[in-house]
Amino acid sequence: xIEFESVTRSFGGTRAVxxxxxxxxxxxxxxxxxxxxxxxxxxxxxxxxxxxxxxGRIRLDGVDIAGIxxxxxxxxxxxxxxxxxxxxxxxxxRNVATVxxxxxxxxxxxxxRVAELxxxxxxxxxxxxxxxxxxxxxxxxxxxxxxxxxAADPELLLMDEPFGAVDPPTRRSLQDSLAxxxxxxxxxxxxxxxxxxxxxxxxxxLAVLEHGRLVQTGTPAAVLxxxxxxxxxxxxxxxLLGLHLLQALNVGNRANFTDPSQVGGExxxxxxxxxxxxxxxxxxxxxxxxxxxxxxxxxxxLELAELVGL
Amino acid sequence: xxxxxxxDGASRLLRRPVFWVGAVFLALTFGxxxxxxxxxxxxxxxxxxxxxxxxFPELVASHALLTGAASLVAIAIGLSAAVFATRPAxxxxxxxxxxxxxxxxxxxxxxxxxLAVPSLGYGALPTVFALVLxxxxxxxxxxxxxxxSVPGAVLDAADGAGxxxxxxxxxxxxxxxxxxxxxxxxxxxxxxxxxxxxGSTVGALTLGSPIIDGLSGDNxxxxxxxxxxxxLFAVTVDLGFGEVERALVRQPSGASSRxx
Numbered sequence: 001x002i003e004f005e006s007v008t009r010s011f012g013g014t015r016a017v018x019x020x021x022x023x024x025x026x027x028x029x030x031x032x033x034x035x036x037x038x039x040x041x042x043x044x045x046x047x048x049x050x051x052x053x054x055x056g057r058i059r060l061d062g063v064d065i066a067g068i069x070x071x072x073x074x075x076x077x078x079x080x081x082x083x084x085x086x087x088x089x090x091x092x093x094r095n096v097a098t099v100x101x102x103x104x105x106x107x108x109x110x111x112x113r114v115a116e117l118x119x120x121x122x123x124x125x126x127x128x129x130x131x132x133x134x135x136x137x138x139x140x141x142x143x144x145x146x147x148x149x150x151a152a153d154p155e156l157l158l159m160d161e162p163f164g165a166v167d168p169p170t171r172r173s174l175q176d177s178l179a180x181x182x183x184x185x186x187x188x189x190x191x192x193x194x195x196x197x198x199x200x201x202x203x204x205x206l207a208v209l210e211h212g213r214l215v216q217t218g219t220p221a222a223v224l225x226x227x228x229x230x231x232x233x234x235x236x237x238x239x240l241l242g243l244h245l246l247q248a249l250n251v252g253n254r255a256n257f258t259d260p261s262q263v264g265g266e267x268x269x270x271x272x273x274x275x276x277x278x279x280x281x282x283x284x285x286x287x288x289x290x291x292x293x294x295x296x297x298x299x300x301x302l303e304l305a306e307l308v309g310l
Numbered sequence: 311x312x313x314x315x316x317x318d319g320a321s322r323l324l325r326r327p328v329f330w331v332g333a334v335f336l337a338l339t340f341g342x343x344x345x346x347x348x349x350x351x352x353x354x355x356x357x358x359x360x361x362x363x364x365x366f367p368e369l370v371a372s373h374a375l376l377t378g379a380a381s382l383v384a385i386a387i388g389l390s391a392a393v394f395a396t397r398p399a400x401x402x403x404x405x406x407x408x409x410x411x412x413x414x415x416x417x418x419x420x421x422x423x424x425l426a427v428p429s430l431g432y433g434a435l436p437t438v439f440a441l442v443l444x445x446x447x448x449x450x451x452x453x454x455x456x457x458x459s460v461p462g463a464v465l466d467a468a469d470g471a472g473x474x475x476x477x478x479x480x481x482x483x484x485x486x487x488x489x490x491x492x493x494x495x496x497x498x499x500x501x502x503x504x505x506x507x508x509g510s511t512v513g514a515l516t517l518g519s520p521i522i523d524g525l526s527g528d529n530x531x532x533x534x535x536x537x538x539x540x541x542l543f544a545v546t547v548d549l550g551f552g553e554v555e556r557a558l559v560r561q562p563s564g565a566s567s568r569x570x
Contacts (some may be wrong), residue, residue, distance in 0.1 A: 071473070071474050073472075074471065075471070081466055084463065085464045086467070088464070088486065089485050098471045100475065102472055102477070199459070275401035
């Protein structure tokens, strides 16, 4: 668990991060969101001591990180940045092995770990391991970046707009991969993004920053349903905020599993987003969809009136 | 093609210009003494055709030693200065260092020699001093440019991964900057080989000795012998650096890329 306690960091006269107090639970994904210049990247860089705070404290599992040597601290955390920053003179294999090599793992353990990680991020080790970064597509490079960050089983993964530089379909697939990986490994993730959909798709918790201040925290559904102020509402889409709320809620939240009446057609998963359900209703010209809960096989119905009801 | 790797490498070497230029340079160094008497038709009647104050291999060895020593010192100074100026502690000095070495470059080498002689005496020492002064700028310029060319994202990623400052320099920055650093060293050494000739005006033994003697004694044969050898020397070394640069740049690897 990582705790920020009245953390402040200034550049020149401006407070980039202003008295932020926030706790990120172990095993969750926290999305730091806000407009450019809101201080979200600065806040992230305070966690692995690429910057040090002017005031306040950051604790990792109860230990003040100011007392941990930066190099040691960083080797315990994964770090992924938008421009990836793969080492161009090293193969994919060697890039992924960066932190294990720094930690002095034996070669056999490193080789096994690299193959495992390339598999995990969806790259075939026998095809990609010996390639150089400039021989990969942007999406593949970012997958390698994620693999490199996860190499030494970090307690915490820090991501600074990791998928900002890739095209939207690739971004979606990277987000899906990341969500699946997080589910498998249980790694705590703090991700900085200004992409509302990304924050909603990935963030178990949103932390909304504005001019360095933390203005709201909560689940995506809670933040979207009750934005703390005008700016937060505008950030999450202004007049289109309702559509983003549909991304934040699941079919299961709104479906009726007690209604015995059955509806024909291909059932939709209860953990699909309401946005997907609405898209299907529009495409099929219907106001009712059959629903199935993949976890327990229960069937139900989703009505358009329920979907839009708050 | 069943040639072994050694034969393969040898045949590749035979196709490189550095091999041929180098071969001509060595042949003339050791053969000039025998060749010179036959070149009388090129020069005015009665000119002495063979430089005898020192043998050509001796001149080349002394020239190489002076330039090599000066280059090593210049590389050490230039590289250290550039590394210092790109560290957090030294960043403020970067502009000053660049200005200092630019000023050093505007000083004519002869003036440096003239100023150095009273304190360092005649001979090799003032020559090496002038060569070092001249050699530092291209090395430092190349190293500053090379280290500056490493993308910020790569440095950020290296810091974030937990490299120590020294580890980052050694394993990330210097390898990535190497081609540009080497280009600076190449310029520095090549210029140094040419500039070393004027060391003979203050008594250093170099390939400039026959040139200076020839100029003052009105003997074009000596001038030509010294000039041809020093030019071939510089071109050979320059081409040699070109080969090292080629080896440093990763060839397009395709599927069967080599590991480094």
